[in-house]
Amino acid sequence: MSTVKLTVNGKAVSAEVEDRTLLVHLLRDHLNLTGTHVGCDTSQCGACVVHIDGRAVKSCTVLAGQAAGSNVTTIEGIAKGDELHPMQAAFRDNHGLQCGYCTPGMIMSAIDIVHRHSGGQLDEATVRHELEGNICRCTGYHNIVKAVLDAAGRMKVAQAAE
Amino acid sequence: MGVEGIGASVVRKEDRRFITGKGRYVDDIKLVGMTHAHFIRSPHAHAKIKSIDTSEAMKMPGVVGVLTGQQIVDDKIGNLICGWAITSKDGTGMKMGAWPAMAPETVRFVGQAVAVVIAETKNQARDAAEAVVVNYEELPAVPDIRAAIAPGAPQLHPEAPGNVIYDWTIGDEGATDAAFKSAANVVSLDITNNRLVPNAMEPRAAIAEYNEPEEHFTLYTTSQNPHVARLVLSAFYNIAQEHKLRVVAPDVGGGFGSKIFIYPEEMVALWASKKVGRPVKWTGDRTEAFLTDAHGRDHLTKAEMALDKDNKITGLRVKTYANLGGYMSLFSSSVPTYLYATLLSGQYNIPNIFAEVISVYTNTVPVDAYRGAGRPEASFVVERLMETAARQLKVDPAELRKKNFITQFPHQTPVIMAYDIGDFHASLDAAMKAIDYAGFPARKAKASSEGKLRGIGVSCYIEACGIAPSKAVGSLGAGVGLWESAEVRVNPVGTIEILTGSHSHGQGHETTFCQLIAERLGVPISQVQIVHGDTDKVQFGMGTYGSRSAAVGLTAILKAMEKVEAKAKKIAAHQLEASENDIVIENGEFKVAGTDKSLALPMVALAAYTAHNLPDGMEPGLKEGAFYDPTNFTFPAGAYICEMEVDAGTGRSTFVNFVAADDFGRLINPMIVEGQVHGGLAQGIGQALLEGVVYDASGQLVTASFMDYTMPRADDLPSFKLSHTTTLCPGNPLGVKGCGEAGAIGASAAVINAITDAIGNNKLEMPATPDRVWHAIHG
Numbered sequence: 001m002s003t004v005k006l007t008v009n010g011k012a013v014s015a016e017v018e019d020r021t022l023l024v025h026l027l028r029d030h031l032n033l034t035g036t037h038v039g040c041d042t043s044q045c046g047a048c049v050v051h052i053d054g055r056a057v058k059s060c061t062v063l064a065g066q067a068a069g070s071n072v073t074t075i076e077g078i079a080k081g082d083e084l085h086p087m088q089a090a091f092r093d094n095h096g097l098q099c100g101y102c103t104p105g106m107i108m109s110a111i112d113i114v115h116r117h118s119g120g121q122l123d124e125a126t127v128r129h130e131l132e133g134n135i136c137r138c139t140g141y142h143n144i145v146k147a148v149l150d151a152a153g154r155m156k157v158a159q160a161a162e
Numbered sequence: 163m164g165v166e167g168i169g170a171s172v173v174r175k176e177d178r179r180f181i182t183g184k185g186r187y188v189d190d191i192k193l194v195g196m197t198h199a200h201f202i203r204s205p206h207a208h209a210k211i212k213s214i215d216t217s218e219a220m221k222m223p224g225v226v227g228v229l230t231g232q233q234i235v236d237d238k239i240g241n242l243i244c245g246w247a248i249t250s251k252d253g254t255g256m257k258m259g260a261w262p263a264m265a266p267e268t269v270r271f272v273g274q275a276v277a278v279v280i281a282e283t284k285n286q287a288r289d290a291a292e293a294v295v296v297n298y299e300e301l302p303a304v305p306d307i308r309a310a311i312a313p314g315a316p317q318l319h320p321e322a323p324g325n326v327i328y329d330w331t332i333g334d335e336g337a338t339d340a341a342f343k344s345a346a347n348v349v350s351l352d353i354t355n356n357r358l359v360p361n362a363m364e365p366r367a368a369i370a371e372y373n374e375p376e377e378h379f380t381l382y383t384t385s386q387n388p389h390v391a392r393l394v395l396s397a398f399y400n401i402a403q404e405h406k407l408r409v410v411a412p413d414v415g416g417g418f419g420s421k422i423f424i425y426p427e428e429m430v431a432l433w434a435s436k437k438v439g440r441p442v443k444w445t446g447d448r449t450e451a452f453l454t455d456a457h458g459r460d461h462l463t464k465a466e467m468a469l470d471k472d473n474k475i476t477g478l479r480v481k482t483y484a485n486l487g488g489y490m491s492l493f494s495s496s497v498p499t500y501l502y503a504t505l506l507s508g509q510y511n512i513p514n515i516f517a518e519v520i521s522v523y524t525n526t527v528p529v530d531a532y533r534g535a536g537r538p539e540a541s542f543v544v545e546r547l548m549e550t551a552a553r554q555l556k557v558d559p560a561e562l563r564k565k566n567f568i569t570q571f572p573h574q575t576p577v578i579m580a581y582d583i584g585d586f587h588a589s590l591d592a593a594m595k596a597i598d599y600a601g602f603p604a605r606k607a608k609a610s611s612e613g614k615l616r617g618i619g620v621s622c623y624i625e626a627c628g629i630a631p632s633k634a635v636g637s638l639g640a641g642v643g644l645w646e647s648a649e650v651r652v653n654p655v656g657t658i659e660i661l662t663g664s665h666s667h668g669q670g671h672e673t674t675f676c677q678l679i680a681e682r683l684g685v686p687i688s689q690v691q692i693v694h695g696d697t698d699k700v701q702f703g704m705g706t707y708g709s710r711s712a713a714v715g716l717t718a719i720l721k722a723m724e725k726v727e728a729k730a731k732k733i734a735a736h737q738l739e740a741s742e743n744d745i746v747i748e749n750g751e752f753k754v755a756g757t758d759k760s761l762a763l764p765m766v767a768l769a770a771y772t773a774h775n776l777p778d779g780m781e782p783g784l785k786e787g788a789f790y791d792p793t794n795f796t797f798p799a800g801a802y803i804c805e806m807e808v809d810a811g812t813g814r815s816t817f818v819n820f821v822a823a824d825d826f827g828r829l830i831n832p833m834i835v836e837g838q839v840h841g842g843l844a845q846g847i848g849q850a851l852l853e854g855v856v857y858d859a860s861g862q863l864v865t866a867s868f869m870d871y872t873m874p875r876a877d878d879l880p881s882f883k884l885s886h887t888t889t890l891c892p893g894n895p896l897g898v899k900g901c902g903e904a905g906a907i908g909a910s911a912a913v914i915n916a917i918t919d920a921i922g923n924n925k926l927e928m929p930a931t932p933d934r935v936w937h938a939i940h941g
Contacts, residue, residue, distance in 0.1 A: 018285065034190035035183015037415075039363045040448035044868035047363060075183035088181040092173055095837045099668030100180025101363040101415025107181065124881065131876035135868065137363050137416050138668050140840030140905075141876040 004068045008033070009077025017064050024048045026064035027074060035075035035104045039135070046134030049105040049112075050074045056112030058133070075104035078111070086154035087111050087147070096147030098138035109134050110148045114155050122152045167681035168896075171833035175687060176672040185413040188367040188382050189445045196369070197226050199431060199444040200287035202277040202294050203453065204269035207303035207525035207861020208316065211267055211296060214277055219293040224286030227438045228294060229430070230277040231264035239263060239433055240399040242426065244490035245641035248328045248499055251518075256328040259319025259523065261489035263399075263426035263433075269298070270318055270488030271527050272863050273453025278430055280438050284445075303525040303861035307462050307483045310524045318488065318523040327486060327521040328495070332503045332577050338516035341477030345468035349551040355539045356928045357460035357485070357855040358848075359871060360532045362667075364415020365451050370431035371441040378406045379435070383428050385411040386421045386665050387705020390642065392697050394424045394492070401432045411695040414667035418845070419531040420455045421667070422707045423492040427454070452866040457855060458532020460485040461498065461539050467547045468514075473555055475566050477514040480506055480543060484521045484529075491530035495521065500578075500638055501536030501626075501708075507575035508544035509586040509622045509799060510566040515576040525861040531707065533845050533906040534625070541623040545911035549619070550924055559620050559915070560594060579626060581797050584825065588887040590622055592823035593801040596883055602805065605818075615808040615939075616818070617920025623908035624799040627900030628713035630792035645791035646710070647702050648718035650679075650726045652784040654771035656750075656764030658683075658690045661787075663703010664715030665695050669902060670834040671711060677830055678716060678896075682723055683763060684749040701787070709900030712830060713796045717894045721788035730784060733769050734761050736777045796891045796899040800824035802843075804912040808920045813936025815851065815917050817880035822908070824884070827891040827899035835901045836884050842905020843882055848874040849906075850913035854929045872929070 005014045008031060015030040027033045027050070036059055039047035048059045051073040078085040087107050090096070097103040113130045114122065127148045128141070136144060166172050179185050216228035242261040249255055264275045277294055281287035304310040304318070310325040318325055342348060362384075369382040379402040385391050388409040396404035414421060427444050435442040446454070461482050468477035484498035503517040534541075552559035567586040574580045594600075602618050609616035629635060632643035649661040660675055671694065676687035693699050706715070727747065734752035735742040744755045753760040766784075769775060773782035805818040822839060829835045852872040856864040865871035890897030910928060918924050923938045 020285070028190075033183070034187075035185070037187075037364070038189070038447075039365070040868045042448065042867050042869050044873075045363065045448075075181075079182060084181065091181050092177040095174070095833050097177060097180055098670070098837060098841060099363065099416040100177070100185050100413065101187065103180050104183050128876040128879075135363065135873050135875060137361055137418070137845075137873070138841045139837060140842075140844035140874075140882065141879055142840040142882055143837060145876060145881065 002065055004064045006067050006069060007071045009073055019065060021064040022060055023062040023064050023067045024059040027059060033074050033076050037101055037104060039102065044135065045102065046109055047102050047105040049108040049134065051108060051112065056109050075107060086158055087151040090147040090151035090154060094143045094147040094150055096139060096143040102134060102136045106134050106136060106144060110151065113148060114152045122149060124149065166677055166687045168677055168828065168830050170677065170831065172673055172677060172687065172831055174670050174673045175676065176670065187364055187413045187415055188369060188384050191369055191382055193369060193371055193441040196441040196443050197280050197282060197438060198284040198287045199434060199442050200279050200284065200291045201275040201427065202279065202291050202296065204265070204272060204274045204276055206269060206298055206300050207272050207305060208301040209269050209298040210301060211265060211269065211276060212299050213297040215295040216277065219279060219290040222286065222290035222293055224282035225290045226280045226282065226440065228277060228279050229434055229437060231262055231266035234264050234430065234433060235262055235266045237433065238400055239429065242424065242489065243398050244495050245492050246496035247639040248330050248495045250328040251331045256495055257322035258490050259321045263429040271525055272861060273527065274488070275426055278434060280434055280442055305525050305857040305859065305861040307485050307522055307524065310522045318525065322523055325523045327490065327523060329518065329520045330499050331516065331518045333516035334514060334576060335516045338477045338479050338514040341514040342466065342468045342479060345476055346471040347469045347555060348466060349547060349554050350466040351547055351550050353463040353465060353543055353546060354927050355459045355461040355463065355542060356849060358458045358532060358853050359452055359855060360418040360420035360455060360458060361451065361873060362416030362418055362420055365446040365448060366421065366425065366427065366455060367445040368428045368431045369441060369443040370435040372435040374439065379432055380408045380410065381428060381432055382410045382412065384414050384421050385409065386414070386417040386667060386707055388665065388695055388697050389663060389703045390705055391424055395429065395432065399429055401429060408698045411665055417667045418533045419458065419535055419707060422705065423456055423530055425454065448868060449866050452871065453527065453863060456491045456530035457487065457527050458529065459539060460529050463543055465543045465547050467551055469551060473557060473562060473565055475510055475512045478506060478512050480517040482517065482519045484519055485524050485526065486521050487524060487526045487528035489528045491528040494528060494530045496640065497531050497536045502540045504578045505537050505540035505624060505626060506544060506577055507579065508541065509568060509624050511568045513576065517577065526857055533842065534903040535708065537625040537903065538846065538907045538910060541907045542911050545621045546914065549915040553924065560590060560599060563590060563620065563622055580794065582794055582892050583889045584797060584799050585887060585889050586622060586799060589799065589823040589825050590801040592885050592887055593803045593821050596821040596823065596885060597803045597805060597819055599803065609807060615810055615920040617806050617808065617916040617918070619804045619912045619915025619919055621802045621908045621912035621915060623904065624797055625903060625907050626795040627709035627798060628792055628796045629708050629710065630714065630795060632791050642704065643791065644704060645789050646704055646714040646718040647787065647789045648715070648722045649785060649787040650719065650722040652726060652767045654768050656767045659693050660690060660719055661693045661700045662715055662719060663700055663705065664711040665706040667706065669706065669711060669838065670831065674830045674834060675716060675719060678719060679723065682727065683747055685763060709902040712896070712898040713891070713894050713900050714790060714792055716898065717896060718788050718790035720895060721790050722786045725786035725788065726784060729786065730766050732777055732780065734766050737761055737769055737775065792893060794893045796827065796893055798824065798826050798899040798901060798904055800904060800908060802908045802912040804916040806913070806916040806920055808917060808935060810939050813932035813939065815930065815935060819883065820880045821883045823887060824901065824904055825887045825889055826901045827888065828897040829886065830898065838901045839884055839905045840882055842903060843909045844874050844879055845906040846909025847879060847913055850910040850928050850930060852878060852929050
């Protein structure tokens, strides 16, 4: 057992975990942040994507101990109070989700995609290519791609306003 | 009604909790004192269990118990059943072998559970499972249909000689044979419909809690039909009495059919929770999902079509072998029979049809309904045959279809179904226009000049949704009725709760069902709440599958709503001192027609509950229930056209365009309907290009993770172009038909027809991987 200290959604947290504990299980089982999901055993599906120090990472491939000292953001940490993150709002407005299980990981990946392309114009082909690490079984991706492109515009506007 | 009524693309009410990570799926639930289960599963496809030694495992840290298949048999827990009886052509019943929840003696597929470890933590249960020693004697295995029916093949169940479960026929054999004898042309095709894994993104999970003093069980489970789960668990499996079992299916992360059935893990969790006296949780991992979720499809078919000299179809003859796996799953027998062969007429006027279906046991995961369930297999047979016929007769595939379309309704097919309404020309014309069908030859020539192979594929599907009526399905062997129930509760303050037996696991019922109330009463959908998925809250229901929620579930709500409205009008008339017949409902108010007198809904509701001033003899309260049993199936139909380009050098197929024109009757929420179609198309395209289960010759599942089984990803799919044509379903008051399965039913044939057109070789099996396509091109 080890004590892992890290910052999650802006709050300093500490948990006593087995050394083999994965970050996703630290989040779900110890911190009760159940928005981050487990959809596969092989890091293929992306339902567990969170941000570690601002980068999208599959939390099922990271040991809790490896995340010690880092800043972790989960789906629960991206809205500002009642105000949704532009990506969350775009997923809702474009019907970019159905059962909702892959959605948190999708949104966290999508935010990272937009951040990494903040300099240029994001196009459909790029979004489709970069979403390859996230599997959705419900939407056929059609509306997810629309949502990401929509959010890219909204995030630019929000950034310009800041 | 205004912006939130029927036909409005209202943004979903349920989304907020999903996009903020506040959904509540089974694995998110923790109970006080909860233990964790880990199953020990057979590594062999077919074997006898010689012994199981649990002694070392019992000593491992945190272990609460290790339970075996023999113990579940000793405790007289029932075997799993198939709930739809099929009679063979010789008049005998289907030959069902016993399926215990954990195998006591013999295992028949890789992944079948033989024992379970219950421990304080999931990791402790996994660790201890490593210490359980199972001694197997391997038996020869039959992992596919051909091996299972070969002479001298190993026998899986003593009840089923030759591994044949039933040999079933439908249609008129003599008349069909005569049609073929007098045919001007006969077209024939051998078709494999590849086995698929549904792969809902949320793995199956169950938490069982036994309350000893109350002798009461609670089961939280990933189910599409919690009431049917409770019924089957109590009536057939001897686990708990129906009134002593609460089944809750909270947020469920996709189903696609795989969560209709009752699985061994749910049964074992319930049984084990009583054995160990603690709540027991099991959450499957993805490989367990591959190994134990019911698979879909898996047919071998020989299909023949007879045509006269004018290219009118005169007969269809089909012989299909269906692989049902090692055991018969809950609805498995109905899928390749009444959900498949009854749709073999497609959209066409075919006077003579005869189909024979032989279902067989193999050493594979049980096969059951998966999105479309039988209808995709039927549509693929019919639409591949149509394409083959057009090529053989050297006529345009769209024109051949138009020549044979059914145009008069109602239309009785030779295989039970009576299509109530449709306009197949309208949907095909819409799709042809959307893809510029007329301009295709020029596009093909241009692609050819650039060294690319271009093809176009048409697929005109029909399906039967809202399986019904109960009396009819009962006469065909169904073990349940297929109605739906609902209750509408208007609370004293005028807010409304809809209790429904339909279950939502991505379909958006929490929004669409509220839209009906908004339409009827003129209240905002925020004033309406859907209650579902809990047998303690909703009295009964049949769940969600087969695109039945709108046609059957929503109609049940409408029926209950009509009763509520009738009573509310009586109350309003009494209060307003007007005639009941003069009361009209508008914008949440009960108005006296032609006057300015009105009463808002909350005032009517309050009057119903205060009961100070009700009409003489009226019972207080304002809630009504209804059970709705439809009079017929509904028949959504549509036309899909796909244009593809194939790289002859690599065999890689890429989409140029994919258009869909569907007729779903009235659309409650077009945005949600289109989302359903997108998802279905992705699964149909996945089947055509990417997905396929592979077993090796010994029965090992080679595709048991997302690293081995190719799931469609964003980059594999095109952006779809959708349109709708509309004929209103006459069978229900809403005119709705059902949209959830359409894409999965129609897409595969469009894709394969396009690729075979591009490469000029009609022999191509699904999934049409680059390797297969390359070989089809280069021989």
